[in-house]
């Protein structure tokens with residue numbers, strides 16, 4: 001039996017890093033202090049919002065707008081003055097939180113709310129060999145995962161389900177549910193006042209339609225091909241952000257254009273264009289301040305139009321006050337949220353979709369699942385339970401746990417979950433650090449590779465990439481390759497079969513990216529998979545190949561390699577041959 005006084009000493013000397021001082025973090029810090037932990041450091045980038053007060057019990061009304069990490073530290077010290085609790089009001093992504101920093105701690109406890117930060121801490125703990133207890137909650141659902149290097153799965157061993165996204169053509173052309181209109185309205189806001197992302201354009205798009213539904217009969221869409229709508233931001237600037245003209249562009253002109261894409265409306269009810277002046281006749285229009293207060297009943301269309309107009313004026317002022325900093329969507333910004341709600345409802349109305357209250361639209365736009373204090377409390381309790389086992393050296397006893405929303409048939413809401421071994425194909429914690437990237441090489445830009453693939457998808461912070469066949473630098477985090485960002489991958493001699501050795505110095509993380517072409521993809525569209533997909537048409541051929549044939553090929557390849565090695569002239573071709581062989585071993589066709 002473990003001896004409490006002996007173990008208590010370990011608790012007193014263990015150095016703990018807590019990342020996040022929100023719902024789970026507050027409970028966790030309280031538990032650590034109450035259990036007798038003496039050396040704790042907490043990091044949180046955020047300040048306290050009034051909406052946090054119902055569950056983040058260390059915070060009071062007078063703390064609103066102060067640093068979460070700082071107030072949590074101050075309040076905990078009040079009831080446990082002996083604790084050496086320190087804080088940073090910073091993002092965990094800052095460079096000073098490097099691997100050596102993580103190495104200073106005996107254990108890291110995550111109380112975060114986003115995948116990007118979780119992935120990052122997972123990699124840092126992996127590199128620093130520091131045990132990590134990961135956690136999360138969403139409403140009544142909660143979970144705790146223990147991550148021990150080489151012993152358990154890491155946070156990235158299994159692919160996480162992607163956040164639900166909608167096809168571009170549904171959002172731009174054929175919404176059928178209110179959520180499609182809400183997503184569209186968020187894009188309208190970004191197009192008008194945020195950083196323009198061409199992938200999020202809101203104008204009707206015949207090309208997207210053709211790309212996503214090539215099978216559709218578009219012979220009678222010629223009229224639409226003749227007049228292509230211009231981008232929303234460009235239009236808005238041209239009319240000096242006049243609300244009435246923007247309204248008429250979005251809800252009259254663009255809708256007339258959509259109606260010309262005939263095949264869309266063969267099986268759907270077509271939308272009805274609605275002008276600014278006609279919309280004002282649809283119901284009573286409440287004054288701006290009154291409708292702002294009225295979040296739970298459904299605004300009339302006339303109220304939405306007034307709201308649309310008032311919000312554009314306010315947002316234009318806000319954007320002009322700081323022209324170098326585009327606005328970004330924030331569900332807690334009342335004007336932005338009112339604009340999105342109004343805009344989404346007008347769109348819903350003209351597409352014959354029932355309108356919703358601003359409150360309901362906020363929940364959809366902000367992806368909000370109400371936080372439940374008791375789920376957070378159970379999760380935080382389990383984090384400390386598992387942390388104590390780890391620091392006592394009882395690693396065989398550690399367990400993952402889950403809290404579920406509905407009791408199981410046995411009436412359980414709390415359960416232990418399986419502790420899985422590390423995934424041998426995990427590109428973070430296994431030796432197989434590789435992924436397969438499917439892209440259209442003639443269309444994807446270097447900027448797309450950097451921002452969308454390496455940063456957003458593979459979660460690197462400052463990626464570098466070298467094309468292994470030629471040993472040439474493709475992407476450099478020191479800015480050397482910045483002038484090439486708009487170049488297409490094909491222009492940079494990246495081809496089907498290229499291998500990109502990508503790494504992130506800060507995370508001490510490297511991954512080989514095997515490039516495979518998919519000419520059906522548009523622009524920066526891509527797909528990343530952990531195992532290469534078999535080309536459909538080649539599958540049958542390969543099965544037909546007799547074993548003898550395969551053996552003969554192996555033999556020939558071996559012979560070739562021996563010959564090549566004996567005629568080796570310089571280093572570079574040798575690098576290339578090895579890489580080519582490596583690619584062949586993966587079954588990728590190499591184009592030289």
Ligand SMILES: Nc1ncnc2c1ncn2[C@@H]1O[C@H](COP(=O)(O)OP(=O)(O)OP(=O)(O)O)[C@@H](O)[C@H]1O
Nearest residue numbers: 020021022023043044045046090091092112113117
């Ligand atoms: N990169 C990061 N660095 C440091 N702290 C982070 C980082 N990302 C998220 N956090 C913190 O993790 C905490 C997560 O807590 P929680 O899920 O309760 O979120 P919240 O923002 O307080 O609540 P809600 O999202 O429900 O309004 C937040 O306080 C947030 O600031």
Ligand SMILES: [Zn+2]
Nearest residue numbers: 154157426429
């Ligand atoms: Zn892993």
